[in-house]
Amino acid sequence: MTNLVVMAKPKVKFILTKLKSKEFISYCSAINQAIDEEMALDKSVFVIGGETKMFGSLAGLEEKYGVERVITTPISEDATTGLVLGAALSGLRPIQVHIRVDFLLLAVNQVINMISTATFASDGKVKCPILIRAVVGRGWGQGYHHSKSLHGLFAQIPGLKLIMPTTPNDAKGMIKQAIKSNSPVICLEHRWLYWQEEELLNDFSGIDYGVPGKIQSGGDVTVIASSWMNVEASLAAKILSDKHDISVDLFDIRSTESLNNLTEVYDSIRKTGRCIIGDNDWLSSGLSGEITYHIQKNCLGDLTTSIERVGFKGTPCGTARHLEDEFYPNAFDIVRCVEKMAGVGPCAFEEYKLFSHETKFKGPF
Amino acid sequence: MTNLVVMAKPKVKFILTKLKSKEFISYCSAINQAIDEEMALDKSVFVIGGETKMFGSLAGLEEKYGVERVITTPISEDATTGLVLGAALSGLRPIQVHIRVDFLLLAVNQVINMISTATFASDGKVKCPILIRAVVGRGWGQGYHHSKSLHGLFAQIPGLKLIMPTTPNDAKGMIKQAIKSNSPVICLEHRWLYWQEEELLNDFSGIDYGVPGKIQSGGDVTVIASSWMNVEASLAAKILSDKHDISVDLFDIRSTESLNNLTEVYDSIRKTGRCIIGDNDWLSSGLSGEITYHIQKNCLGDLTTSIERVGFKGTPCGTARHLEDEFYPNAFDIVRCVEKMAGVGPCAFEEYKLFSHETKFKGPF
Amino acid sequence: MKNIEEVIGKHSDSVRGRLVESVAMITKCEDLIVQHYNENQMKTPMHMSVGDESCVAGVVECFREDSYFFGYYRTHSLYLAVARDPYKFFAELLGKKTGSNGGIAGSMHMSSVADGLLNTSALVASTIPLSLGAALSNRLLKEKSYSVVFFGDGAIEEGVFHETLNMAAFFKLPILFVCLDNGLAVDLKGEARQGFKSIKNLVEGYKCEYVFSDNPTVNEAYGAAVQAKRLLSECGTPVFLHMGYYRYLQHIGIGDDFSETNASTFEKRNYRSLELHKKYLKKHPLEVAVSEMVAAGWEKSDVEKSIDRIADITLKAYSKALGDQFSSYGEAEGKVYFD
Amino acid sequence: MKNIEEVIGKHSDSVRGRLVESVAMITKCEDLIVQHYNENQMKTPMHMSVGDESCVAGVVECFREDSYFFGYYRTHSLYLAVARDPYKFFAELLGKKTGSNGGIAGSMHMSSVADGLLNTSALVASTIPLSLGAALSNRLLKEKSYSVVFFGDGAIEEGVFHETLNMAAFFKLPILFVCLDNGLAVDLKGEARQGFKSIKNLVEGYKCEYVFSDNPTVNEAYGAAVQAKRLLSECGTPVFLHMGYYRYLQHIGIGDDFSETNASTFEKRNYRSLELHKKYLKKHPLEVAVSEMVAAGWEKSDVEKSIDRIADITLKAYSKALGDQFSSYGEAEGKVYFD
Ligand SMILES: Cc1ncc(C[n+]2csc(CCOP(=O)(O)OP(=O)(O)O)c2C)c(N)n1
Numbered sequence A, B: 001m002t003n004l005v006v007m008a009k010p011k012v013k014f015i016l017t018k019l020k021s022k023e024f025i026s027y028c029s030a031i032n033q034a035i036d037e038e039m040a041l042d043k044s045v046f047v048i049g050g051e052t053k054m055f056g057s058l059a060g061l062e063e064k065y066g067v068e069r070v071i072t073t074p075i076s077e078d079a080t081t082g083l084v085l086g087a088a089l090s091g092l093r094p095i096q097v098h099i100r101v102d103f104l105l106l107a108v109n110q111v112i113n114m115i116s117t118a119t120f121a122s123d124g125k126v127k128c129p130i131l132i133r134a135v136v137g138r139g140w141g142q143g144y145h146h147s148k149s150l151h152g153l154f155a156q157i158p159g160l161k162l163i164m165p166t167t168p169n170d171a172k173g174m175i176k177q178a179i180k181s182n183s184p185v186i187c188l189e190h191r192w193l194y195w196q197e198e199e200l201l202n203d204f205s206g207i208d209y210g211v212p213g214k215i216q217s218g219g220d221v222t223v224i225a226s227s228w229m230n231v232e233a234s235l236a237a238k239i240l241s242d243k244h245d246i247s248v249d250l251f252d253i254r255s256t257e258s259l260n261n262l263t264e265v266y267d268s269i270r271k272t273g274r275c276i277i278g279d280n281d282w283l284s285s286g287l288s289g290e291i292t293y294h295i296q297k298n299c300l301g302d303l304t305t306s307i308e309r310v311g312f313k314g315t316p317c318g319t320a321r322h323l324e325d326e327f328y329p330n331a332f333d334i335v336r337c338v339e340k341m342a343g344v345g346p347c348a349f350e351e352y353k354l355f356s357h358e359t360k361f362k363g364p365f
Numbered sequence C, D: 001m002k003n004i005e006e007v008i009g010k011h012s013d014s015v016r017g018r019l020v021e022s023v024a025m026i027t028k029c030e031d032l033i034v035q036h037y038n039e040n041q042m043k044t045p046m047h048m049s050v051g052d053e054s055c056v057a058g059v060v061e062c063f064r065e066d067s068y069f070f071g072y073y074r075t076h077s078l079y080l081a082v083a084r085d086p087y088k089f090f091a092e093l094l095g096k097k098t099g100s101n102g103g104i105a106g107s108m109h110m111s112s113v114a115d116g117l118l119n120t121s122a123l124v125a126s127t128i129p130l131s132l133g134a135a136l137s138n139r140l141l142k143e144k145s146y147s148v149v150f151f152g153d154g155a156i157e158e159g160v161f162h163e164t165l166n167m168a169a170f171f172k173l174p175i176l177f178v179c180l181d182n183g184l185a186v187d188l189k190g191e192a193r194q195g196f197k198s199i200k201n202l203v204e205g206y207k208c209e210y211v212f213s214d215n216p217t218v219n220e221a222y223g224a225a226v227q228a229k230r231l232l233s234e235c236g237t238p239v240f241l242h243m244g245y246y247r248y249l250q251h252i253g254i255g256d257d258f259s260e261t262n263a264s265t266f267e268k269r270n271y272r273s274l275e276l277h278k279k280y281l282k283k284h285p286l287e288v289a290v291s292e293m294v295a296a297g298w299e300k301s302d303v304e305k306s307i308d309r310i311a312d313i314t315l316k317a318y319s320k321a322l323g324d325q326f327s328s329y330g331e332a333e334g335k336v337y338f339d
């Protein structure tokens, strides 16, 4: 296996295996920095969850801020989420962590019934500054209880904000913003993105995360991706460029707020006439349909072909490696989809390797 | 208030206030009959829930089948849903009832993590015959904890089947089929539909509920509606016909299975060139986006104008009556939407009245 | 002989006076609801507090100054005891802009953030864990000292109650769990739902103190709360205050199970007896509170005069609220997110 | 002197023989996993059973014929005790079509429907309430008599445990709740999570019998299960069987906290002492089981020969499974819905 680095626009690098460069910092460390900086600034920020290591993203915080501000709870997701709401309503700024988003389903009554309505219910009088971080698992047989994505589910609920940063810079900037937000934010972090590295910005002020992130520019086909699918799409873009001289305009739907601000995407489609959505979730009644709605509403006449999408297969995720491989969409699927749209024949993939997480982690998790 | 009956195709009548006809039977009684008939046929069918009256839809069953088969539980939605799964895996056919779908959110770990995966996990060896019925509340200040719809949420999850019958005949036929199904089914029943009446079929065999229901035929605009929105759409169709001589082809998305079988809808759109989706749910990342995806994929060249949609406003549902009225989409909204599409001016609505549930129920619920 | 005017007046510092005042205000507001509900102006599902006035007024009085409060859908007594504002109360029930929650919340979700009543919920048990967060806030920010949450006996059947009690005990958080036990969940008696030996037994499995007060007068309820408060500050554990009371009306709405005149919403299932009902009819919390005042040396006519004054204030509040504007959806829409 | 061949053979009716056989099979399978896991053929997150073999084997032996079983993600001992099929076991861990669950489930979700092991789950506490449904099925369909669910001590912190216990006690369902208490949840000790006085105290709040068995030998575990079964049939209540055991390895994976050779996944947090570990190293369930056989009159060499035979069967099963085909996604896809 070669060290395959997919270059995106200069600023962003998707690192498919670890790159040992000093100036670069990982997604995981970027999250750690974001939380550390905000905790240092504001004593009302605290972290709570059943597992307060979170794959290293909380490293050092307990030592620095004490167990009063980095709180490990009993295995009680529902009550902990209620706690977080009560804390937010009484002046604190909780960051709740879930080592898998699947576990958040035990607390969905609090999230959907209670948290999403708290400010509205008070006639706008009370802040609800909650950040819920949850990891999207994948690989090594995690299977159907440890690998859901669920952003499509939470994206349905008014009163919640949803973010899913893909790049280290976005992870840092968006999480800092989320901690400062006075409304509840759910942050979904793909486990594999933790290893992405990037040169970090010094200043995150003034960045608008309510629009899609621009991963790379191109003129032949517009691709809109979420979470890990941005990495697959980047590889797809490289293949398409190498093999077919097709250039991809790639957008990262990094927040649900972006759905209201797709102007750049529409402009792109007016140029390319073609659009593919790569969603790191089940397709049915999810984010991909929502994006489709907005695009056809705004670009109906510009589309030279129907909007296509790739996403999880419509089954639970099986545990055996070969089942996982077929369950998840990848760069090759995107390439094939573009080839069909563009009416060119299928290229060979021999030179390219998909990211193998097993160079990063093997069992047990 | 006049007795406003919207006539659809001959067989189906939406009764907006009670119609006192002998041959007609209500949606509520249709459900009751379906369950009664199946319980009589099969001793493994039982009903369980925290509230086993369910607005009359379970009337008489406890007396007839005893408390061993009509079981009232403590207020423990989560454990009860787990019970239902354990029962299904060991040979029973549970029907779980929730007086509001909002309460089902307390049991979503069981529904989404456990129930939806049980058959798959067993390598297809074990049946999972579960019917979960939940009522969608509306009106008289039920507010944000008693009036969610959530079909878009459950429609995302593979391994679950979702039905939402609109007509009494569908309620009976689909619930009978769901009880006989060996896979889990979630049935969402809009509270206001309980008063709909219809002449009941004798025989439900051979009806395919995996395609949209046809509410009425027309040639100018295709409308696809879910649950209560079919009633609003029927009224809209009448107004459009009266006022603009515009005829509506109206489809009822009565099950998520229908999403895979939209051929008739595509044919309709090829004829009308116009499509509106009326969804009784929040719009964001829900069923309306999904339907949009399929339509643009199959009818891109046939659409003369972009697909439009009406649904819940993007807020929690406030309790005051005037807040409710603005939160919910109605027939007039659909009419205005069609008028814009068709390029005709807005008609007057004076002669028409929207359904007022207050002629049916007033406080406290 | 004390001057009742003085005790009930806004700036009175007499606990007894404030207690009877709270009970009277709740009673008079509930009376008005019963009188006017069928006029269909208050389009909100009412879970009436009739019966729990003493319990709630007593506890709130004791914890008012230094606590955050959480409640459930039976909000009326809690809202009125905490916020003491019948005008905002009725405006809310009427869906008016001037309501406690701008008409957005209605009967089941009233709150009064400024007074520390942070949230109530129409979902059984769902505010119980919120008490943990407020207690944590007290520990870190030190703005208040206690966290008090009210819930019904049925809420104990929800798992989150146990998760919360475990966490409260484990983290040694001074939370007062007030269980308002009317022995009913809708119309199911405890014996039709409970697999535990007793609430006391259950709670005592945890590192938590237990205080029981059965059908207290408002002064007894206050006394129980004082005892609970002492335990909270001395033991470093949560305290479970178990209070029995009689629910006069049906689970929801203004009907009762016996009289013919009141509109009855819930099917009458004969889940309780007329004898018991008659017994309690003679012991309505307000009447009991008045007797207590008289026994403590107040002049009955003075007490009654003050209650009349409260009735008057309450009625005026209702009338004023009736004339207010409805909130607009446009405004409400802007309140989904705080920023 | 009994002939061990006879006792361990497939048709043996000797409980003692079957008990040691179960323990041996679990042990040998786990040994093979430890040997081969780092070859990366078994791509599934292993939660090893090393330490709980006696508890699980004892309970299963007693309930095998007339019960439904549910487990959690620590499935190995339960699957092997119930299904006794090392071939399907390894095929599952290897992701093969021939696995117990066709390779779909992996280590955390193994089941054996035909043998009554209906479901296991990677979500803490999530199969606990399923036991209620099987008990109800037993009441209505009478195919089996009991419902047995295994879970860890951490599961008690989830609310659903309490909801389930309440319902089981209320409906008088003969459910055996088997708490496999290793005193740890990942690497958190009980004292770092529990706000209750003791598990016994907590459980005894319910109308439920409580049986405790600390670090039992497999025969002691069987004895405790027999006692529990008697209580189940006599008392008409659920029974909580609390079994203590020592977890030899880390929470997950094949590493332990002390040796240098084993790959260690979880950070070593010094949550337990080397002394304790050394003490238990001398008391591995299989060795203890062998000693018990010998003490009961079996010839040591016979016992060892039989265990060797099991080791051999197990190894052959592993090798055979290694050669099997992977399941195909196309087939798996068709198994999402039963119809
Ligand atoms: C989570 C949830 N489940 C069910 C209901 C329906 N419900 C409303 S009130 C109630 C009874 C609650 O009884 P209790 O807690 O004793 O309070 P009380 O009404 O007696 O004051 C039930 C089951 C609900 N509102 N929320």
Ligand SMILES: Cc1ncc(C[n+]2csc(CCOP(=O)(O)OP(=O)(O)O)c2C)c(N)n1
Residues within 6 Å of the ligand: A050, A075, A103, A106, D074, D122, D123, D124, D125, D151, D152, D153, D154, D155, D156, D182, D184, D185, D186, D251
């Ligand atoms: C609902 C849920 N929450 C959290 C987790 C993460 N988790 C996995 S195992 C575990 C510890 C459970 O401890 P215990 O129940 O004692 O079982 P043991 O592993 O000790 O056998 C936790 C917290 C999970 N899998 N599911």
Ligand SMILES: [Mg+2]
Residues within 6 Å of the ligand: C152, C153, C154, C180, C181, C182, C183, C184, C185, C186
């Ligand atoms: Mg009660």
Ligand SMILES: [Mg+2]
Residues within 6 Å of the ligand: D152, D153, D154, D180, D181, D182, D183, D184, D185, D186
């Ligand atoms: Mg444990």
